[in-house]
Amino acid sequence: MTTFLKLLFRNRLAALGAVVLGAIVLLALVTPLLPLADPDVTATGDRFMRPFTEGHLLGTDHLGRDLLSRLLWGTRLSLAVGIAAALVAGTIGSAIGIVAGYFGGRIDNVIMRGVDMLMAFPYILLALAIVAALGPGLLNALIAVAAVNIPFFARNIRGVTVGLAGREFIDAARLAGMGHGRIILTELLPNVASTIVIAMSTTVGWMILETAGLSFLGLGSQPPVADLGSMLGEARAALITNPHTSVVPGVMIFLIVMSINLLGDGVRDALDPRLRSGALTRPRAVTLVDRKGQVPEADQKGLLNIQSLETQFHVGPRIFRAVNEVSLHLNPGEALGIIGESGSGKSVTALSVMGLVASPPGVITGGAVRYAGEDLLSADYRSLRQKRGNNVAYIFQDPLSTLHPLYRVGDQLTEAIQAHHAVPDATARARAVELLKDVRIPNAEARVRDYPHQLSGGMRQRVGIAMALANDPDVIIADEPTTALDVTVQAQILALLDDLRRDRGLAIIFITHDFGVVGQLCDRVAVMYGGRIVEEGPTATILSHPAHPYTKKLMACVPELGGGKRELAAIPGLPPVVSDLPPGCAFAPRCDKATEACRVGEIGFTGSDTHRVRCIHPEEVLA
Amino acid sequence: MTALKVTDLSKTFVVGGGLLRKPGAVRAVRPMSFEVATGETLGIVGESGCGKSTLARMLVGLNAPTTGQIEIAGKPLDNADPAAFGKLIQYVFQDPVSSLNPRKSIRQIMEAPLKWLHRMDRAARTARIAEIFASVNLREEFLDRYPHEFSGGQAQRIGVARALAAAPRIMVLDEPVSALDVSVQAQVLNLLADLRGQFDLTYLFISHDLAVVEAVSDRIMVLYFGAVVEIGPAREVFKTPRHPYTKLLADSAPVVGRPLTAPEQKDSELPDPLNPPPGCAFAGRCPRATDICVKVEPDLRPLGEHQLAACHHPLD
Numbered sequence: 016m017t018t019f020l021k022l023l024f025r026n027r028l029a030a031l032g033a034v035v036l037g038a039i040v041l042l043a044l045v046t047p048l049l050p051l052a053d054p055d056v057t058a059t060g061d062r063f064m065r066p067f068t069e070g071h072l073l074g075t076d077h078l079g080r081d082l083l084s085r086l087l088w089g090t091r092l093s094l095a096v097g098i099a100a101a102l103v104a105g106t107i108g109s110a111i112g113i114v115a116g117y118f119g120g121r122i123d124n125v126i127m128r129g130v131d132m133l134m135a136f137p138y139i140l141l142a143l144a145i146v147a148a149l150g151p152g153l154l155n156a157l158i159a160v161a162a163v164n165i166p167f168f169a170r171n172i173r174g175v176t177v178g179l180a181g182r183e184f185i186d187a188a189r190l191a192g193m194g195h196g197r198i199i200l201t202e203l204l205p206n207v208a209s210t211i212v213i214a215m216s217t218t219v220g221w222m223i224l225e226t227a228g229l230s231f232l233g234l235g236s237q238p239p240v241a242d243l244g245s246m247l248g249e250a251r252a253a254l255i256t257n258p259h260t261s262v263v264p265g266v267m268i269f270l271i272v273m274s275i276n277l278l279g280d281g282v283r284d285a286l287d288p289r290l291r292s293g294a295l296t297r298p299r300a301v302t303l304v305d306r307k308g309q310v311p312e313a314d315q316k317g318l319l320n321i322q323s324l325e326t327q328f329h330v331g332p333r334i335f336r337a338v339n340e341v342s343l344h345l346n347p348g349e350a351l352g353i354i355g356e357s358g359s360g361k362s363v364t365a366l367s368v369m370g371l372v373a374s375p376p377g378v379i380t381g382g383a384v385r386y387a388g389e390d391l392l393s394a395d396y397r398s399l400r401q402k403r404g405n406n407v408a409y410i411f412q413d414p415l416s417t418l419h420p421l422y423r424v425g426d427q428l429t430e431a432i433q434a435h436h437a438v439p440d441a442t443a444r445a446r447a448v449e450l451l452k453d454v455r456i457p458n459a460e461a462r463v464r465d466y467p468h469q470l471s472g473g474m475r476q477r478v479g480i481a482m483a484l485a486n487d488p489d490v491i492i493a494d495e496p497t498t499a500l501d502v503t504v505q506a507q508i509l510a511l512l513d514d515l516r517r518d519r520g521l522a523i524i525f526i527t528h529d530f531g532v533v534g535q536l537c538d539r540v541a542v543m544y545g546g547r548i549v550e551e552g553p554t555a556t557i558l559s560h561p562a563h564p565y566t567k568k569l570m571a572c573v574p575e576l577g578g579g580k581r582e583l584a585a586i587p588g589l590p591p592v593v594s595d596l597p598p599g600c601a602f603a604p605r606c607d608k609a610t611e612a613c614r615v616g617e618i619g620f621t622g623s624d625t626h627r628v629r630c631i632h633p634e635e636v637l638a
Numbered sequence: 639m640t641a642l643k644v645t646d647l648s649k650t651f652v653v654g655g656g657l658l659r660k661p662g663a664v665r666a667v668r669p670m671s672f673e674v675a676t677g678e679t680l681g682i683v684g685e686s687g688c689g690k691s692t693l694a695r696m697l698v699g700l701n702a703p704t705t706g707q708i709e710i711a712g713k714p715l716d717n718a719d720p721a722a723f724g725k726l727i728q729y730v731f732q733d734p735v736s737s738l739n740p741r742k743s744i745r746q747i748m749e750a751p752l753k754w755l756h757r758m759d760r761a762a763r764t765a766r767i768a769e770i771f772a773s774v775n776l777r778e779e780f781l782d783r784y785p786h787e788f789s790g791g792q793a794q795r796i797g798v799a800r801a802l803a804a805a806p807r808i809m810v811l812d813e814p815v816s817a818l819d820v821s822v823q824a825q826v827l828n829l830l831a832d833l834r835g836q837f838d839l840t841y842l843f844i845s846h847d848l849a850v851v852e853a854v855s856d857r858i859m860v861l862y863f864g865a866v867v868e869i870g871p872a873r874e875v876f877k878t879p880r881h882p883y884t885k886l887l888a889d890s891a892p893v894v895g896r897p898l899t900a901p902e903q904k905d906s907e908l909p910d911p912l913n914p915p916p917g918c919a920f921a922g923r924c925p926r927a928t929d930i931c932v933k934v935e936p937d938l939r940p941l942g943e944h945q946l947a948a949c950h951h952p953l954d
Contacts, residue, residue: 186700190804
């Protein structure tokens with residue numbers, strides 16, 4: 016709640032709206048207590064007195080009634096009717112929407128087609144028809160305005176409910192023995208409540224305006240009772256001669272609707288979870304680089320050389336050290352595996368290479384990434400963009416979300432080729448077909464014209480690989496490329512990547528959590544934990560003689576096929592949160608070899624250039 | 639003793655069917671029969687689209703079967719009513735976080751099955767929750783927190799605790815560890831093994847990870863395209879697979895030290911579910927397929943001592 020208010024008032028306009036609306040509501044509430052003239056007593060002798068005359072601060076109307084008094088009583092009435100209409104429309108509309116969305120199928124169809132029909136009428140005609148049927152009067156105007164706005168709520172809430180009704184916690188509630196009514200009230204309603212509040216706060220102003228409109232036409236409040244609409248209606252005849260009689264209620268309507276809308280927008284922005292998490296702030300094209308220390312000297316290692324890289328996420332006051340002093344190098348034609356659990360920093364390391372970490376909140380705070388000797392972190396956007404895809408390409412986990420759903424795969428491949436090479440369409444197209452053949456997509460000539468959703472998961476990932484190969488890069492960074500795939504498909508994709516690597520001399524960084532995959536594909540492997548590399552060395556050595564206790568325990572956790580039914584090894588505790596790392600070794604709290612020395616200071620690498628480990632009690636002593 | 643008996647269970651979904659189009663039928667689960675003994679763990683493996691989740695949802699009453707019967711502890715249950723199923727069979731979901739209502743405290747989530755399935759009063763509920771939390775190694779102070787405050791492993795333990803609260807005889811575990819990290823996965827699997835003995839439970843363990851299934855199961859059932867292709871003791875199914883598809887699965891699992899070869903070269907796509915081929919659904923991918931395979935659908939028949947496979951040309 017306090018974060019909500021803080022977010023709300025960070026928006027200046029919303030704060031202004033809240034202040035103005037608060038003042039108006041307060042005035043309306045205390046109106047009966049104020050020493051005001053009776054709003055309905057006529058005094059024709061005093062008609063059309065100007066504002067600021069003695070006894071009549073805002074003047075009088077065509078029947079000599081005090082305008083200030085009528086204005087305040089009218090505001091009170093208009094606000095009450097508007098808010099009541101919003102509550103009625105919100106309640107009925109949301110109920111319809113939740114029921115339609117929860118049950119789905121035929122019930123949904125029948126209800127929503129009815130709502131559609133209601134929506135197809137011009138709203139003012141519909142309101143007029145309702146008032147004509149029920150007769151004029153403020154209560155009937157309220158009913159009309161509420162009825163007209165029900166479809167808006169029903170559609171909005173149904174949309175949200177449909178998404179929620181398929182979620183697993185609804186199934187879980189059914190399995191816990193809850194009935195439909197109880198699920199709607201206790202499981203769904205709390206989750207759609209914020210949407211209802213948002214919809215109401217953005218429509219109250221509109222409903223006040225509609226009520227005023229009906230009153231203006233004489234269909235709402237009946238004389239002598241004042242509301243803002245009827246005041247305007249009565250002042251219409253004297254618009255030219257005595258403009259103050261229309262200006263006074265007009266300004267009030269303006270202030271009310273304006274302040275409600277400003278506040279409503281603020282409420283929506285503050286409640287919307289996507290806005291709150293900053294998802295709608297566009298990330299920069301390149302990760303922000305703000306290196307505090309010295310840029311490490313080039314040391315001529317490998318084709319791609321990551322030197323003491325540090326990447327952090329700055330979220331509010333918290334700093335997440337996602338990548339901490341990571342140094343890795345990759346030789347031409349080599350396959351390097353990076354293995355780790357979620358949150359270990361393996362993906363962020365990979366994305367930092369080409370400046371693809373979203374900023375904000377990501378910042379690269381130290382180190383260097385050298386490609387053929389050139390520091391990519393100090394490169395300007397144009398030269399970095401030239402290298403993305405052309406020299407270093409990525410393959411991501413979920414091909415469905417990396418391919419554009421509305422373009423044919425052939426067009427996307429052609430675009431990738433033409434982004435780096437000015438070749439005619441026909442050439443690029445022929446190359447696209449060739450690429451699909453290279454990744455062994457059967458019937459490539461026809462598949463070029465498919466959309467991503469027409470392909471199976473394995474075929475889509477092949478297209479993802481074809482895209483990475485499009486510009487003959489030297490390095491491919493594959494971030495869990497087979498995690499979303501079935502085992503039989505995974506085996507094919509891995510075999511394909513291995514063949515491509517050998518045929519083309521590609522260097523691959525393979526990010527995974529699976530030792531089996533690393534063991535089959537990679538020459539060297541680096542193990543990450545809590546944002547740091549804890550062990551690095553040749554795959555065969557690490558798999559047979561792991562030096563870091565974490566590597567050893569992690570390998571023991573992975574069941575291998577052929578072992579039969581058994582108790583599995585487990586690591587007690589949880590992986591660390593990188594915003595709150597303990598001093599010393601991050602694994603110490605879960606390690607049974609840990610001593611006092613493990614919990615203080617920096618723990619550096621021991622071992623050789625080929626096999627190094629960050630541990631003071633290694634399982635194997637490294638030469 | 640038989641805990642679960644399934645006879646001719648099948649599910650057909652009607653799909654498409656617009657104003658001018660004839661609706662199609664997808665047979666997500668073809669008629670299948672099997673039994674699970676009390677205290678046994680039956681592993682169910684298969685790739686995406688093989689019907690394992692539909693089967694699980696029918697077993698707990700979330701989907702009504704098109705044909706067939708489900709018998710739990712000798713009591714037939716065939717009208718899909720999760721409340722009637724709830725006390726006998728419970729479900730642990732794949733994604734631990736999305737199976738917990740974000741707006742409810744853990745206490746409210748834990749109380750629901752006790753309140754609506756067992757009609758316990760407040761004092762009895764508190765005592766029972768404390769008991770269950772102790773057995774799944776969760777601290778009672780977690781009860782007043784909300785789901786987003788928990789890591790995947792903890793959330794999955796809460797999911798298991800909720801299923802236990804219903805005091806079922808059978809638990810359907812639908813990929814219970816596939817959303818978890820390797821180091822946490824083993825914690826949850828070992829916990830599940832402990833609970834099985836402690837509460838005298840019967841498990842149906844669904845997973846795509848063959849090594850995990852093998853490590854926890856007594857028997858394994860392999861599904862392909864909505865049908866059982868092989869069923870047998872865990873130790874034997876992957877060691878001496880009878881069905882070529884089981885062999886393909888076993889050969890595809892990445893194993894340290896085995897060279898990388900694509901285990902199949904033929905078209906690897908699943909058949910079109912709207913237009914299934916006659917005969918064996920695997921024939922299109924099978925290296926042993928002959929004429930009979932594309933004409934006649936093979937029946938499940940005993941091969942070897944305890945194994946059954948649906949294949950015209952089984953492996954020895």
